[in-house]
Amino acid sequence: MKKLLAGIxxxxxxxxxxxxxxxxxxxxxxxxxxxxxxxxxxxxxxNEEQETAGETDEELSVFSSEEIPEFNDTPDEAMAAAENTQxxxxxxxxxxxxxxxxYTISSAGDYKFTCSQETGNRIVVDGKNILAGANINxxxxxxxxxxxxxxxxxxxxxxxxxxxIHLTGTNNLITKYTYSAGLQKDNEAPLIIKTNDSDTxxxxxxxxxxxxxxxxIGGGGYFSCSNIxxxxxxxxxxxxxxxxIGGGKQGIGSNIxxxxxxxxxxxxxxxxIGGGGYxxxxxxxxxxNSSxxxxxxxNGAGIGSAGGTCSNxxxxxGSVKAYSDR
Numbered sequence: 232m233k234k235l236l237a238g239i240x241x242x243x244x245x246x247x248x249x250x251x252x253x254x255x256x257x258x259x260x261x262x263x264x265x266x267x268x269x270x271x272x273x274x275x276x277x278n279e280e281q282e283t284a285g286e287t288d289e290e291l292s293v294f295s296s297e298e299i300p301e302f303n304d305t306p307d308e309a310m311a312a313a314e315n316t317q318x319x320x321x322x323x324x325x326x327x328x329x330x331x332x333x334y335t336i337s338s339a340g341d342y343k344f345t346c347s348q349e350t351g352n353r354i355v356v357d358g359k360n361i362l363a364g365a366n367i368n369x370x371x372x373x374x375x376x377x378x379x380x381x382x383x384x385x386x387x388x389x390x391x392x393x394x395x396i397h398l399t400g401t402n403n404l405i406t407k408y409t410y411s412a413g414l415q416k417d418n419e420a421p422l423i424i425k426t427n428d429s430d431t432x433x434x435x436x437x438x439x440x441x442x443x444x445x446x447x448i449g450g451g452g453y454f455s456c457s458n459i460x461x462x463x464x465x466x467x468x469x470x471x472x473x474x475x476i477g478g479g480k481q482g483i484g485s486n487i488x489x490x491x492x493x494x495x496x497x498x499x500x501x502x503x504i505g506g507g508g509y510x511x512x513x514x515x516x517x518x519x520n521s522s523x524x525x526x527x528x529x530n531g532a533g534i535g536s537a538g539g540t541c542s543n544x545x546x547x548x549g550s551v552k553a554y555s556d557r
Contacts, residue, residue, distance in 0.1 A: 410479075
């Protein structure tokens with residue numbers, strides 16, 4: 232009788248054309264047996280469920296250990312790099328991110344930058360494909376750019392969208408190219424520089440044009456600049472022939488607002504805040520509100536025009552020092 236039963240069971244197994252482990256898996260799944268594969272890990276592999284189901288180690292041994300995925304709770308460098316990429320943070324010092332030395336922003340949205348070390352790689356905002364009225368948010372987190380090739384960060388003249396620069400930590404935008412500003416603004420749309428909203432410590436921006444014609448923040452050499460707002464952050468800006476903040480050499484600086492900020496702006500021949508050196512044009516629209524400001528020049532004005540007239544300068548609250556050595 233036992234031989235007869237064994238023969239019937241063997242015949243049944245052959246007729247179903249199913250391996251023993253497939254039959255076993257079928258007993259513990261409510262779906263179609265075709266969806267069970269050797270690469271899947273059925274829920275029966277937890278200790279509690281094994282005890283509930285009353286299965287023995289012998290019954291479970293039909294699954295090899297290779298089919299059970301291994302988990303590693305320790306993050307390695309590759310995992311950190313992947314997370315960094317998912318967060319959209321761009322390391323400017325990594326030439327794989329900036330293969331030609333320039334990271335170009337060509338669409339509206341948020342852009343987050345950091346630097347693992349000082350770099351000559353630069354940031355350029357190009358408005359060719361960006362609609363007027365759009366917003367561009369640039370997040371600088373301890374970025375350190377020191378370049379001979381042009382502005383450390385440039386907003387081109389074709390940008391009609393508002394640009395906001397959010398600062399975390401200390402950020403250096405330094406150029407040694409003669410005709411460039413450290414942070415060069417060639418357009419007329421608003422530029423706002425501020426501390427990142429999530430930070431409790433004021434962000435710092437150090438923008439300089441070393442021995443150049445461009446401003447620290449503002450116009451390149453022989454170019455004017457307007458519509459800059461600096462608020463709730465700390466800024467140090469300097470130039471030789473341009474303004475610390477404002478126009479480049481022979482350029483006008485106007486519509487500059489400083490609110491609840493700490494600013495030190497200096498120039499050799501231009502104004503600390505206002506017009507660049509060797510210019511005879513008028514400067515207007517400089518507003519300082521509840522801020523600590525020191526604006527100085529060797530041969531120009533502390534605040535205003537280095538060679539022309541100035542008007543509409545308003546100061547309310549805070550502490551403002553403006554002086555010239557001339």
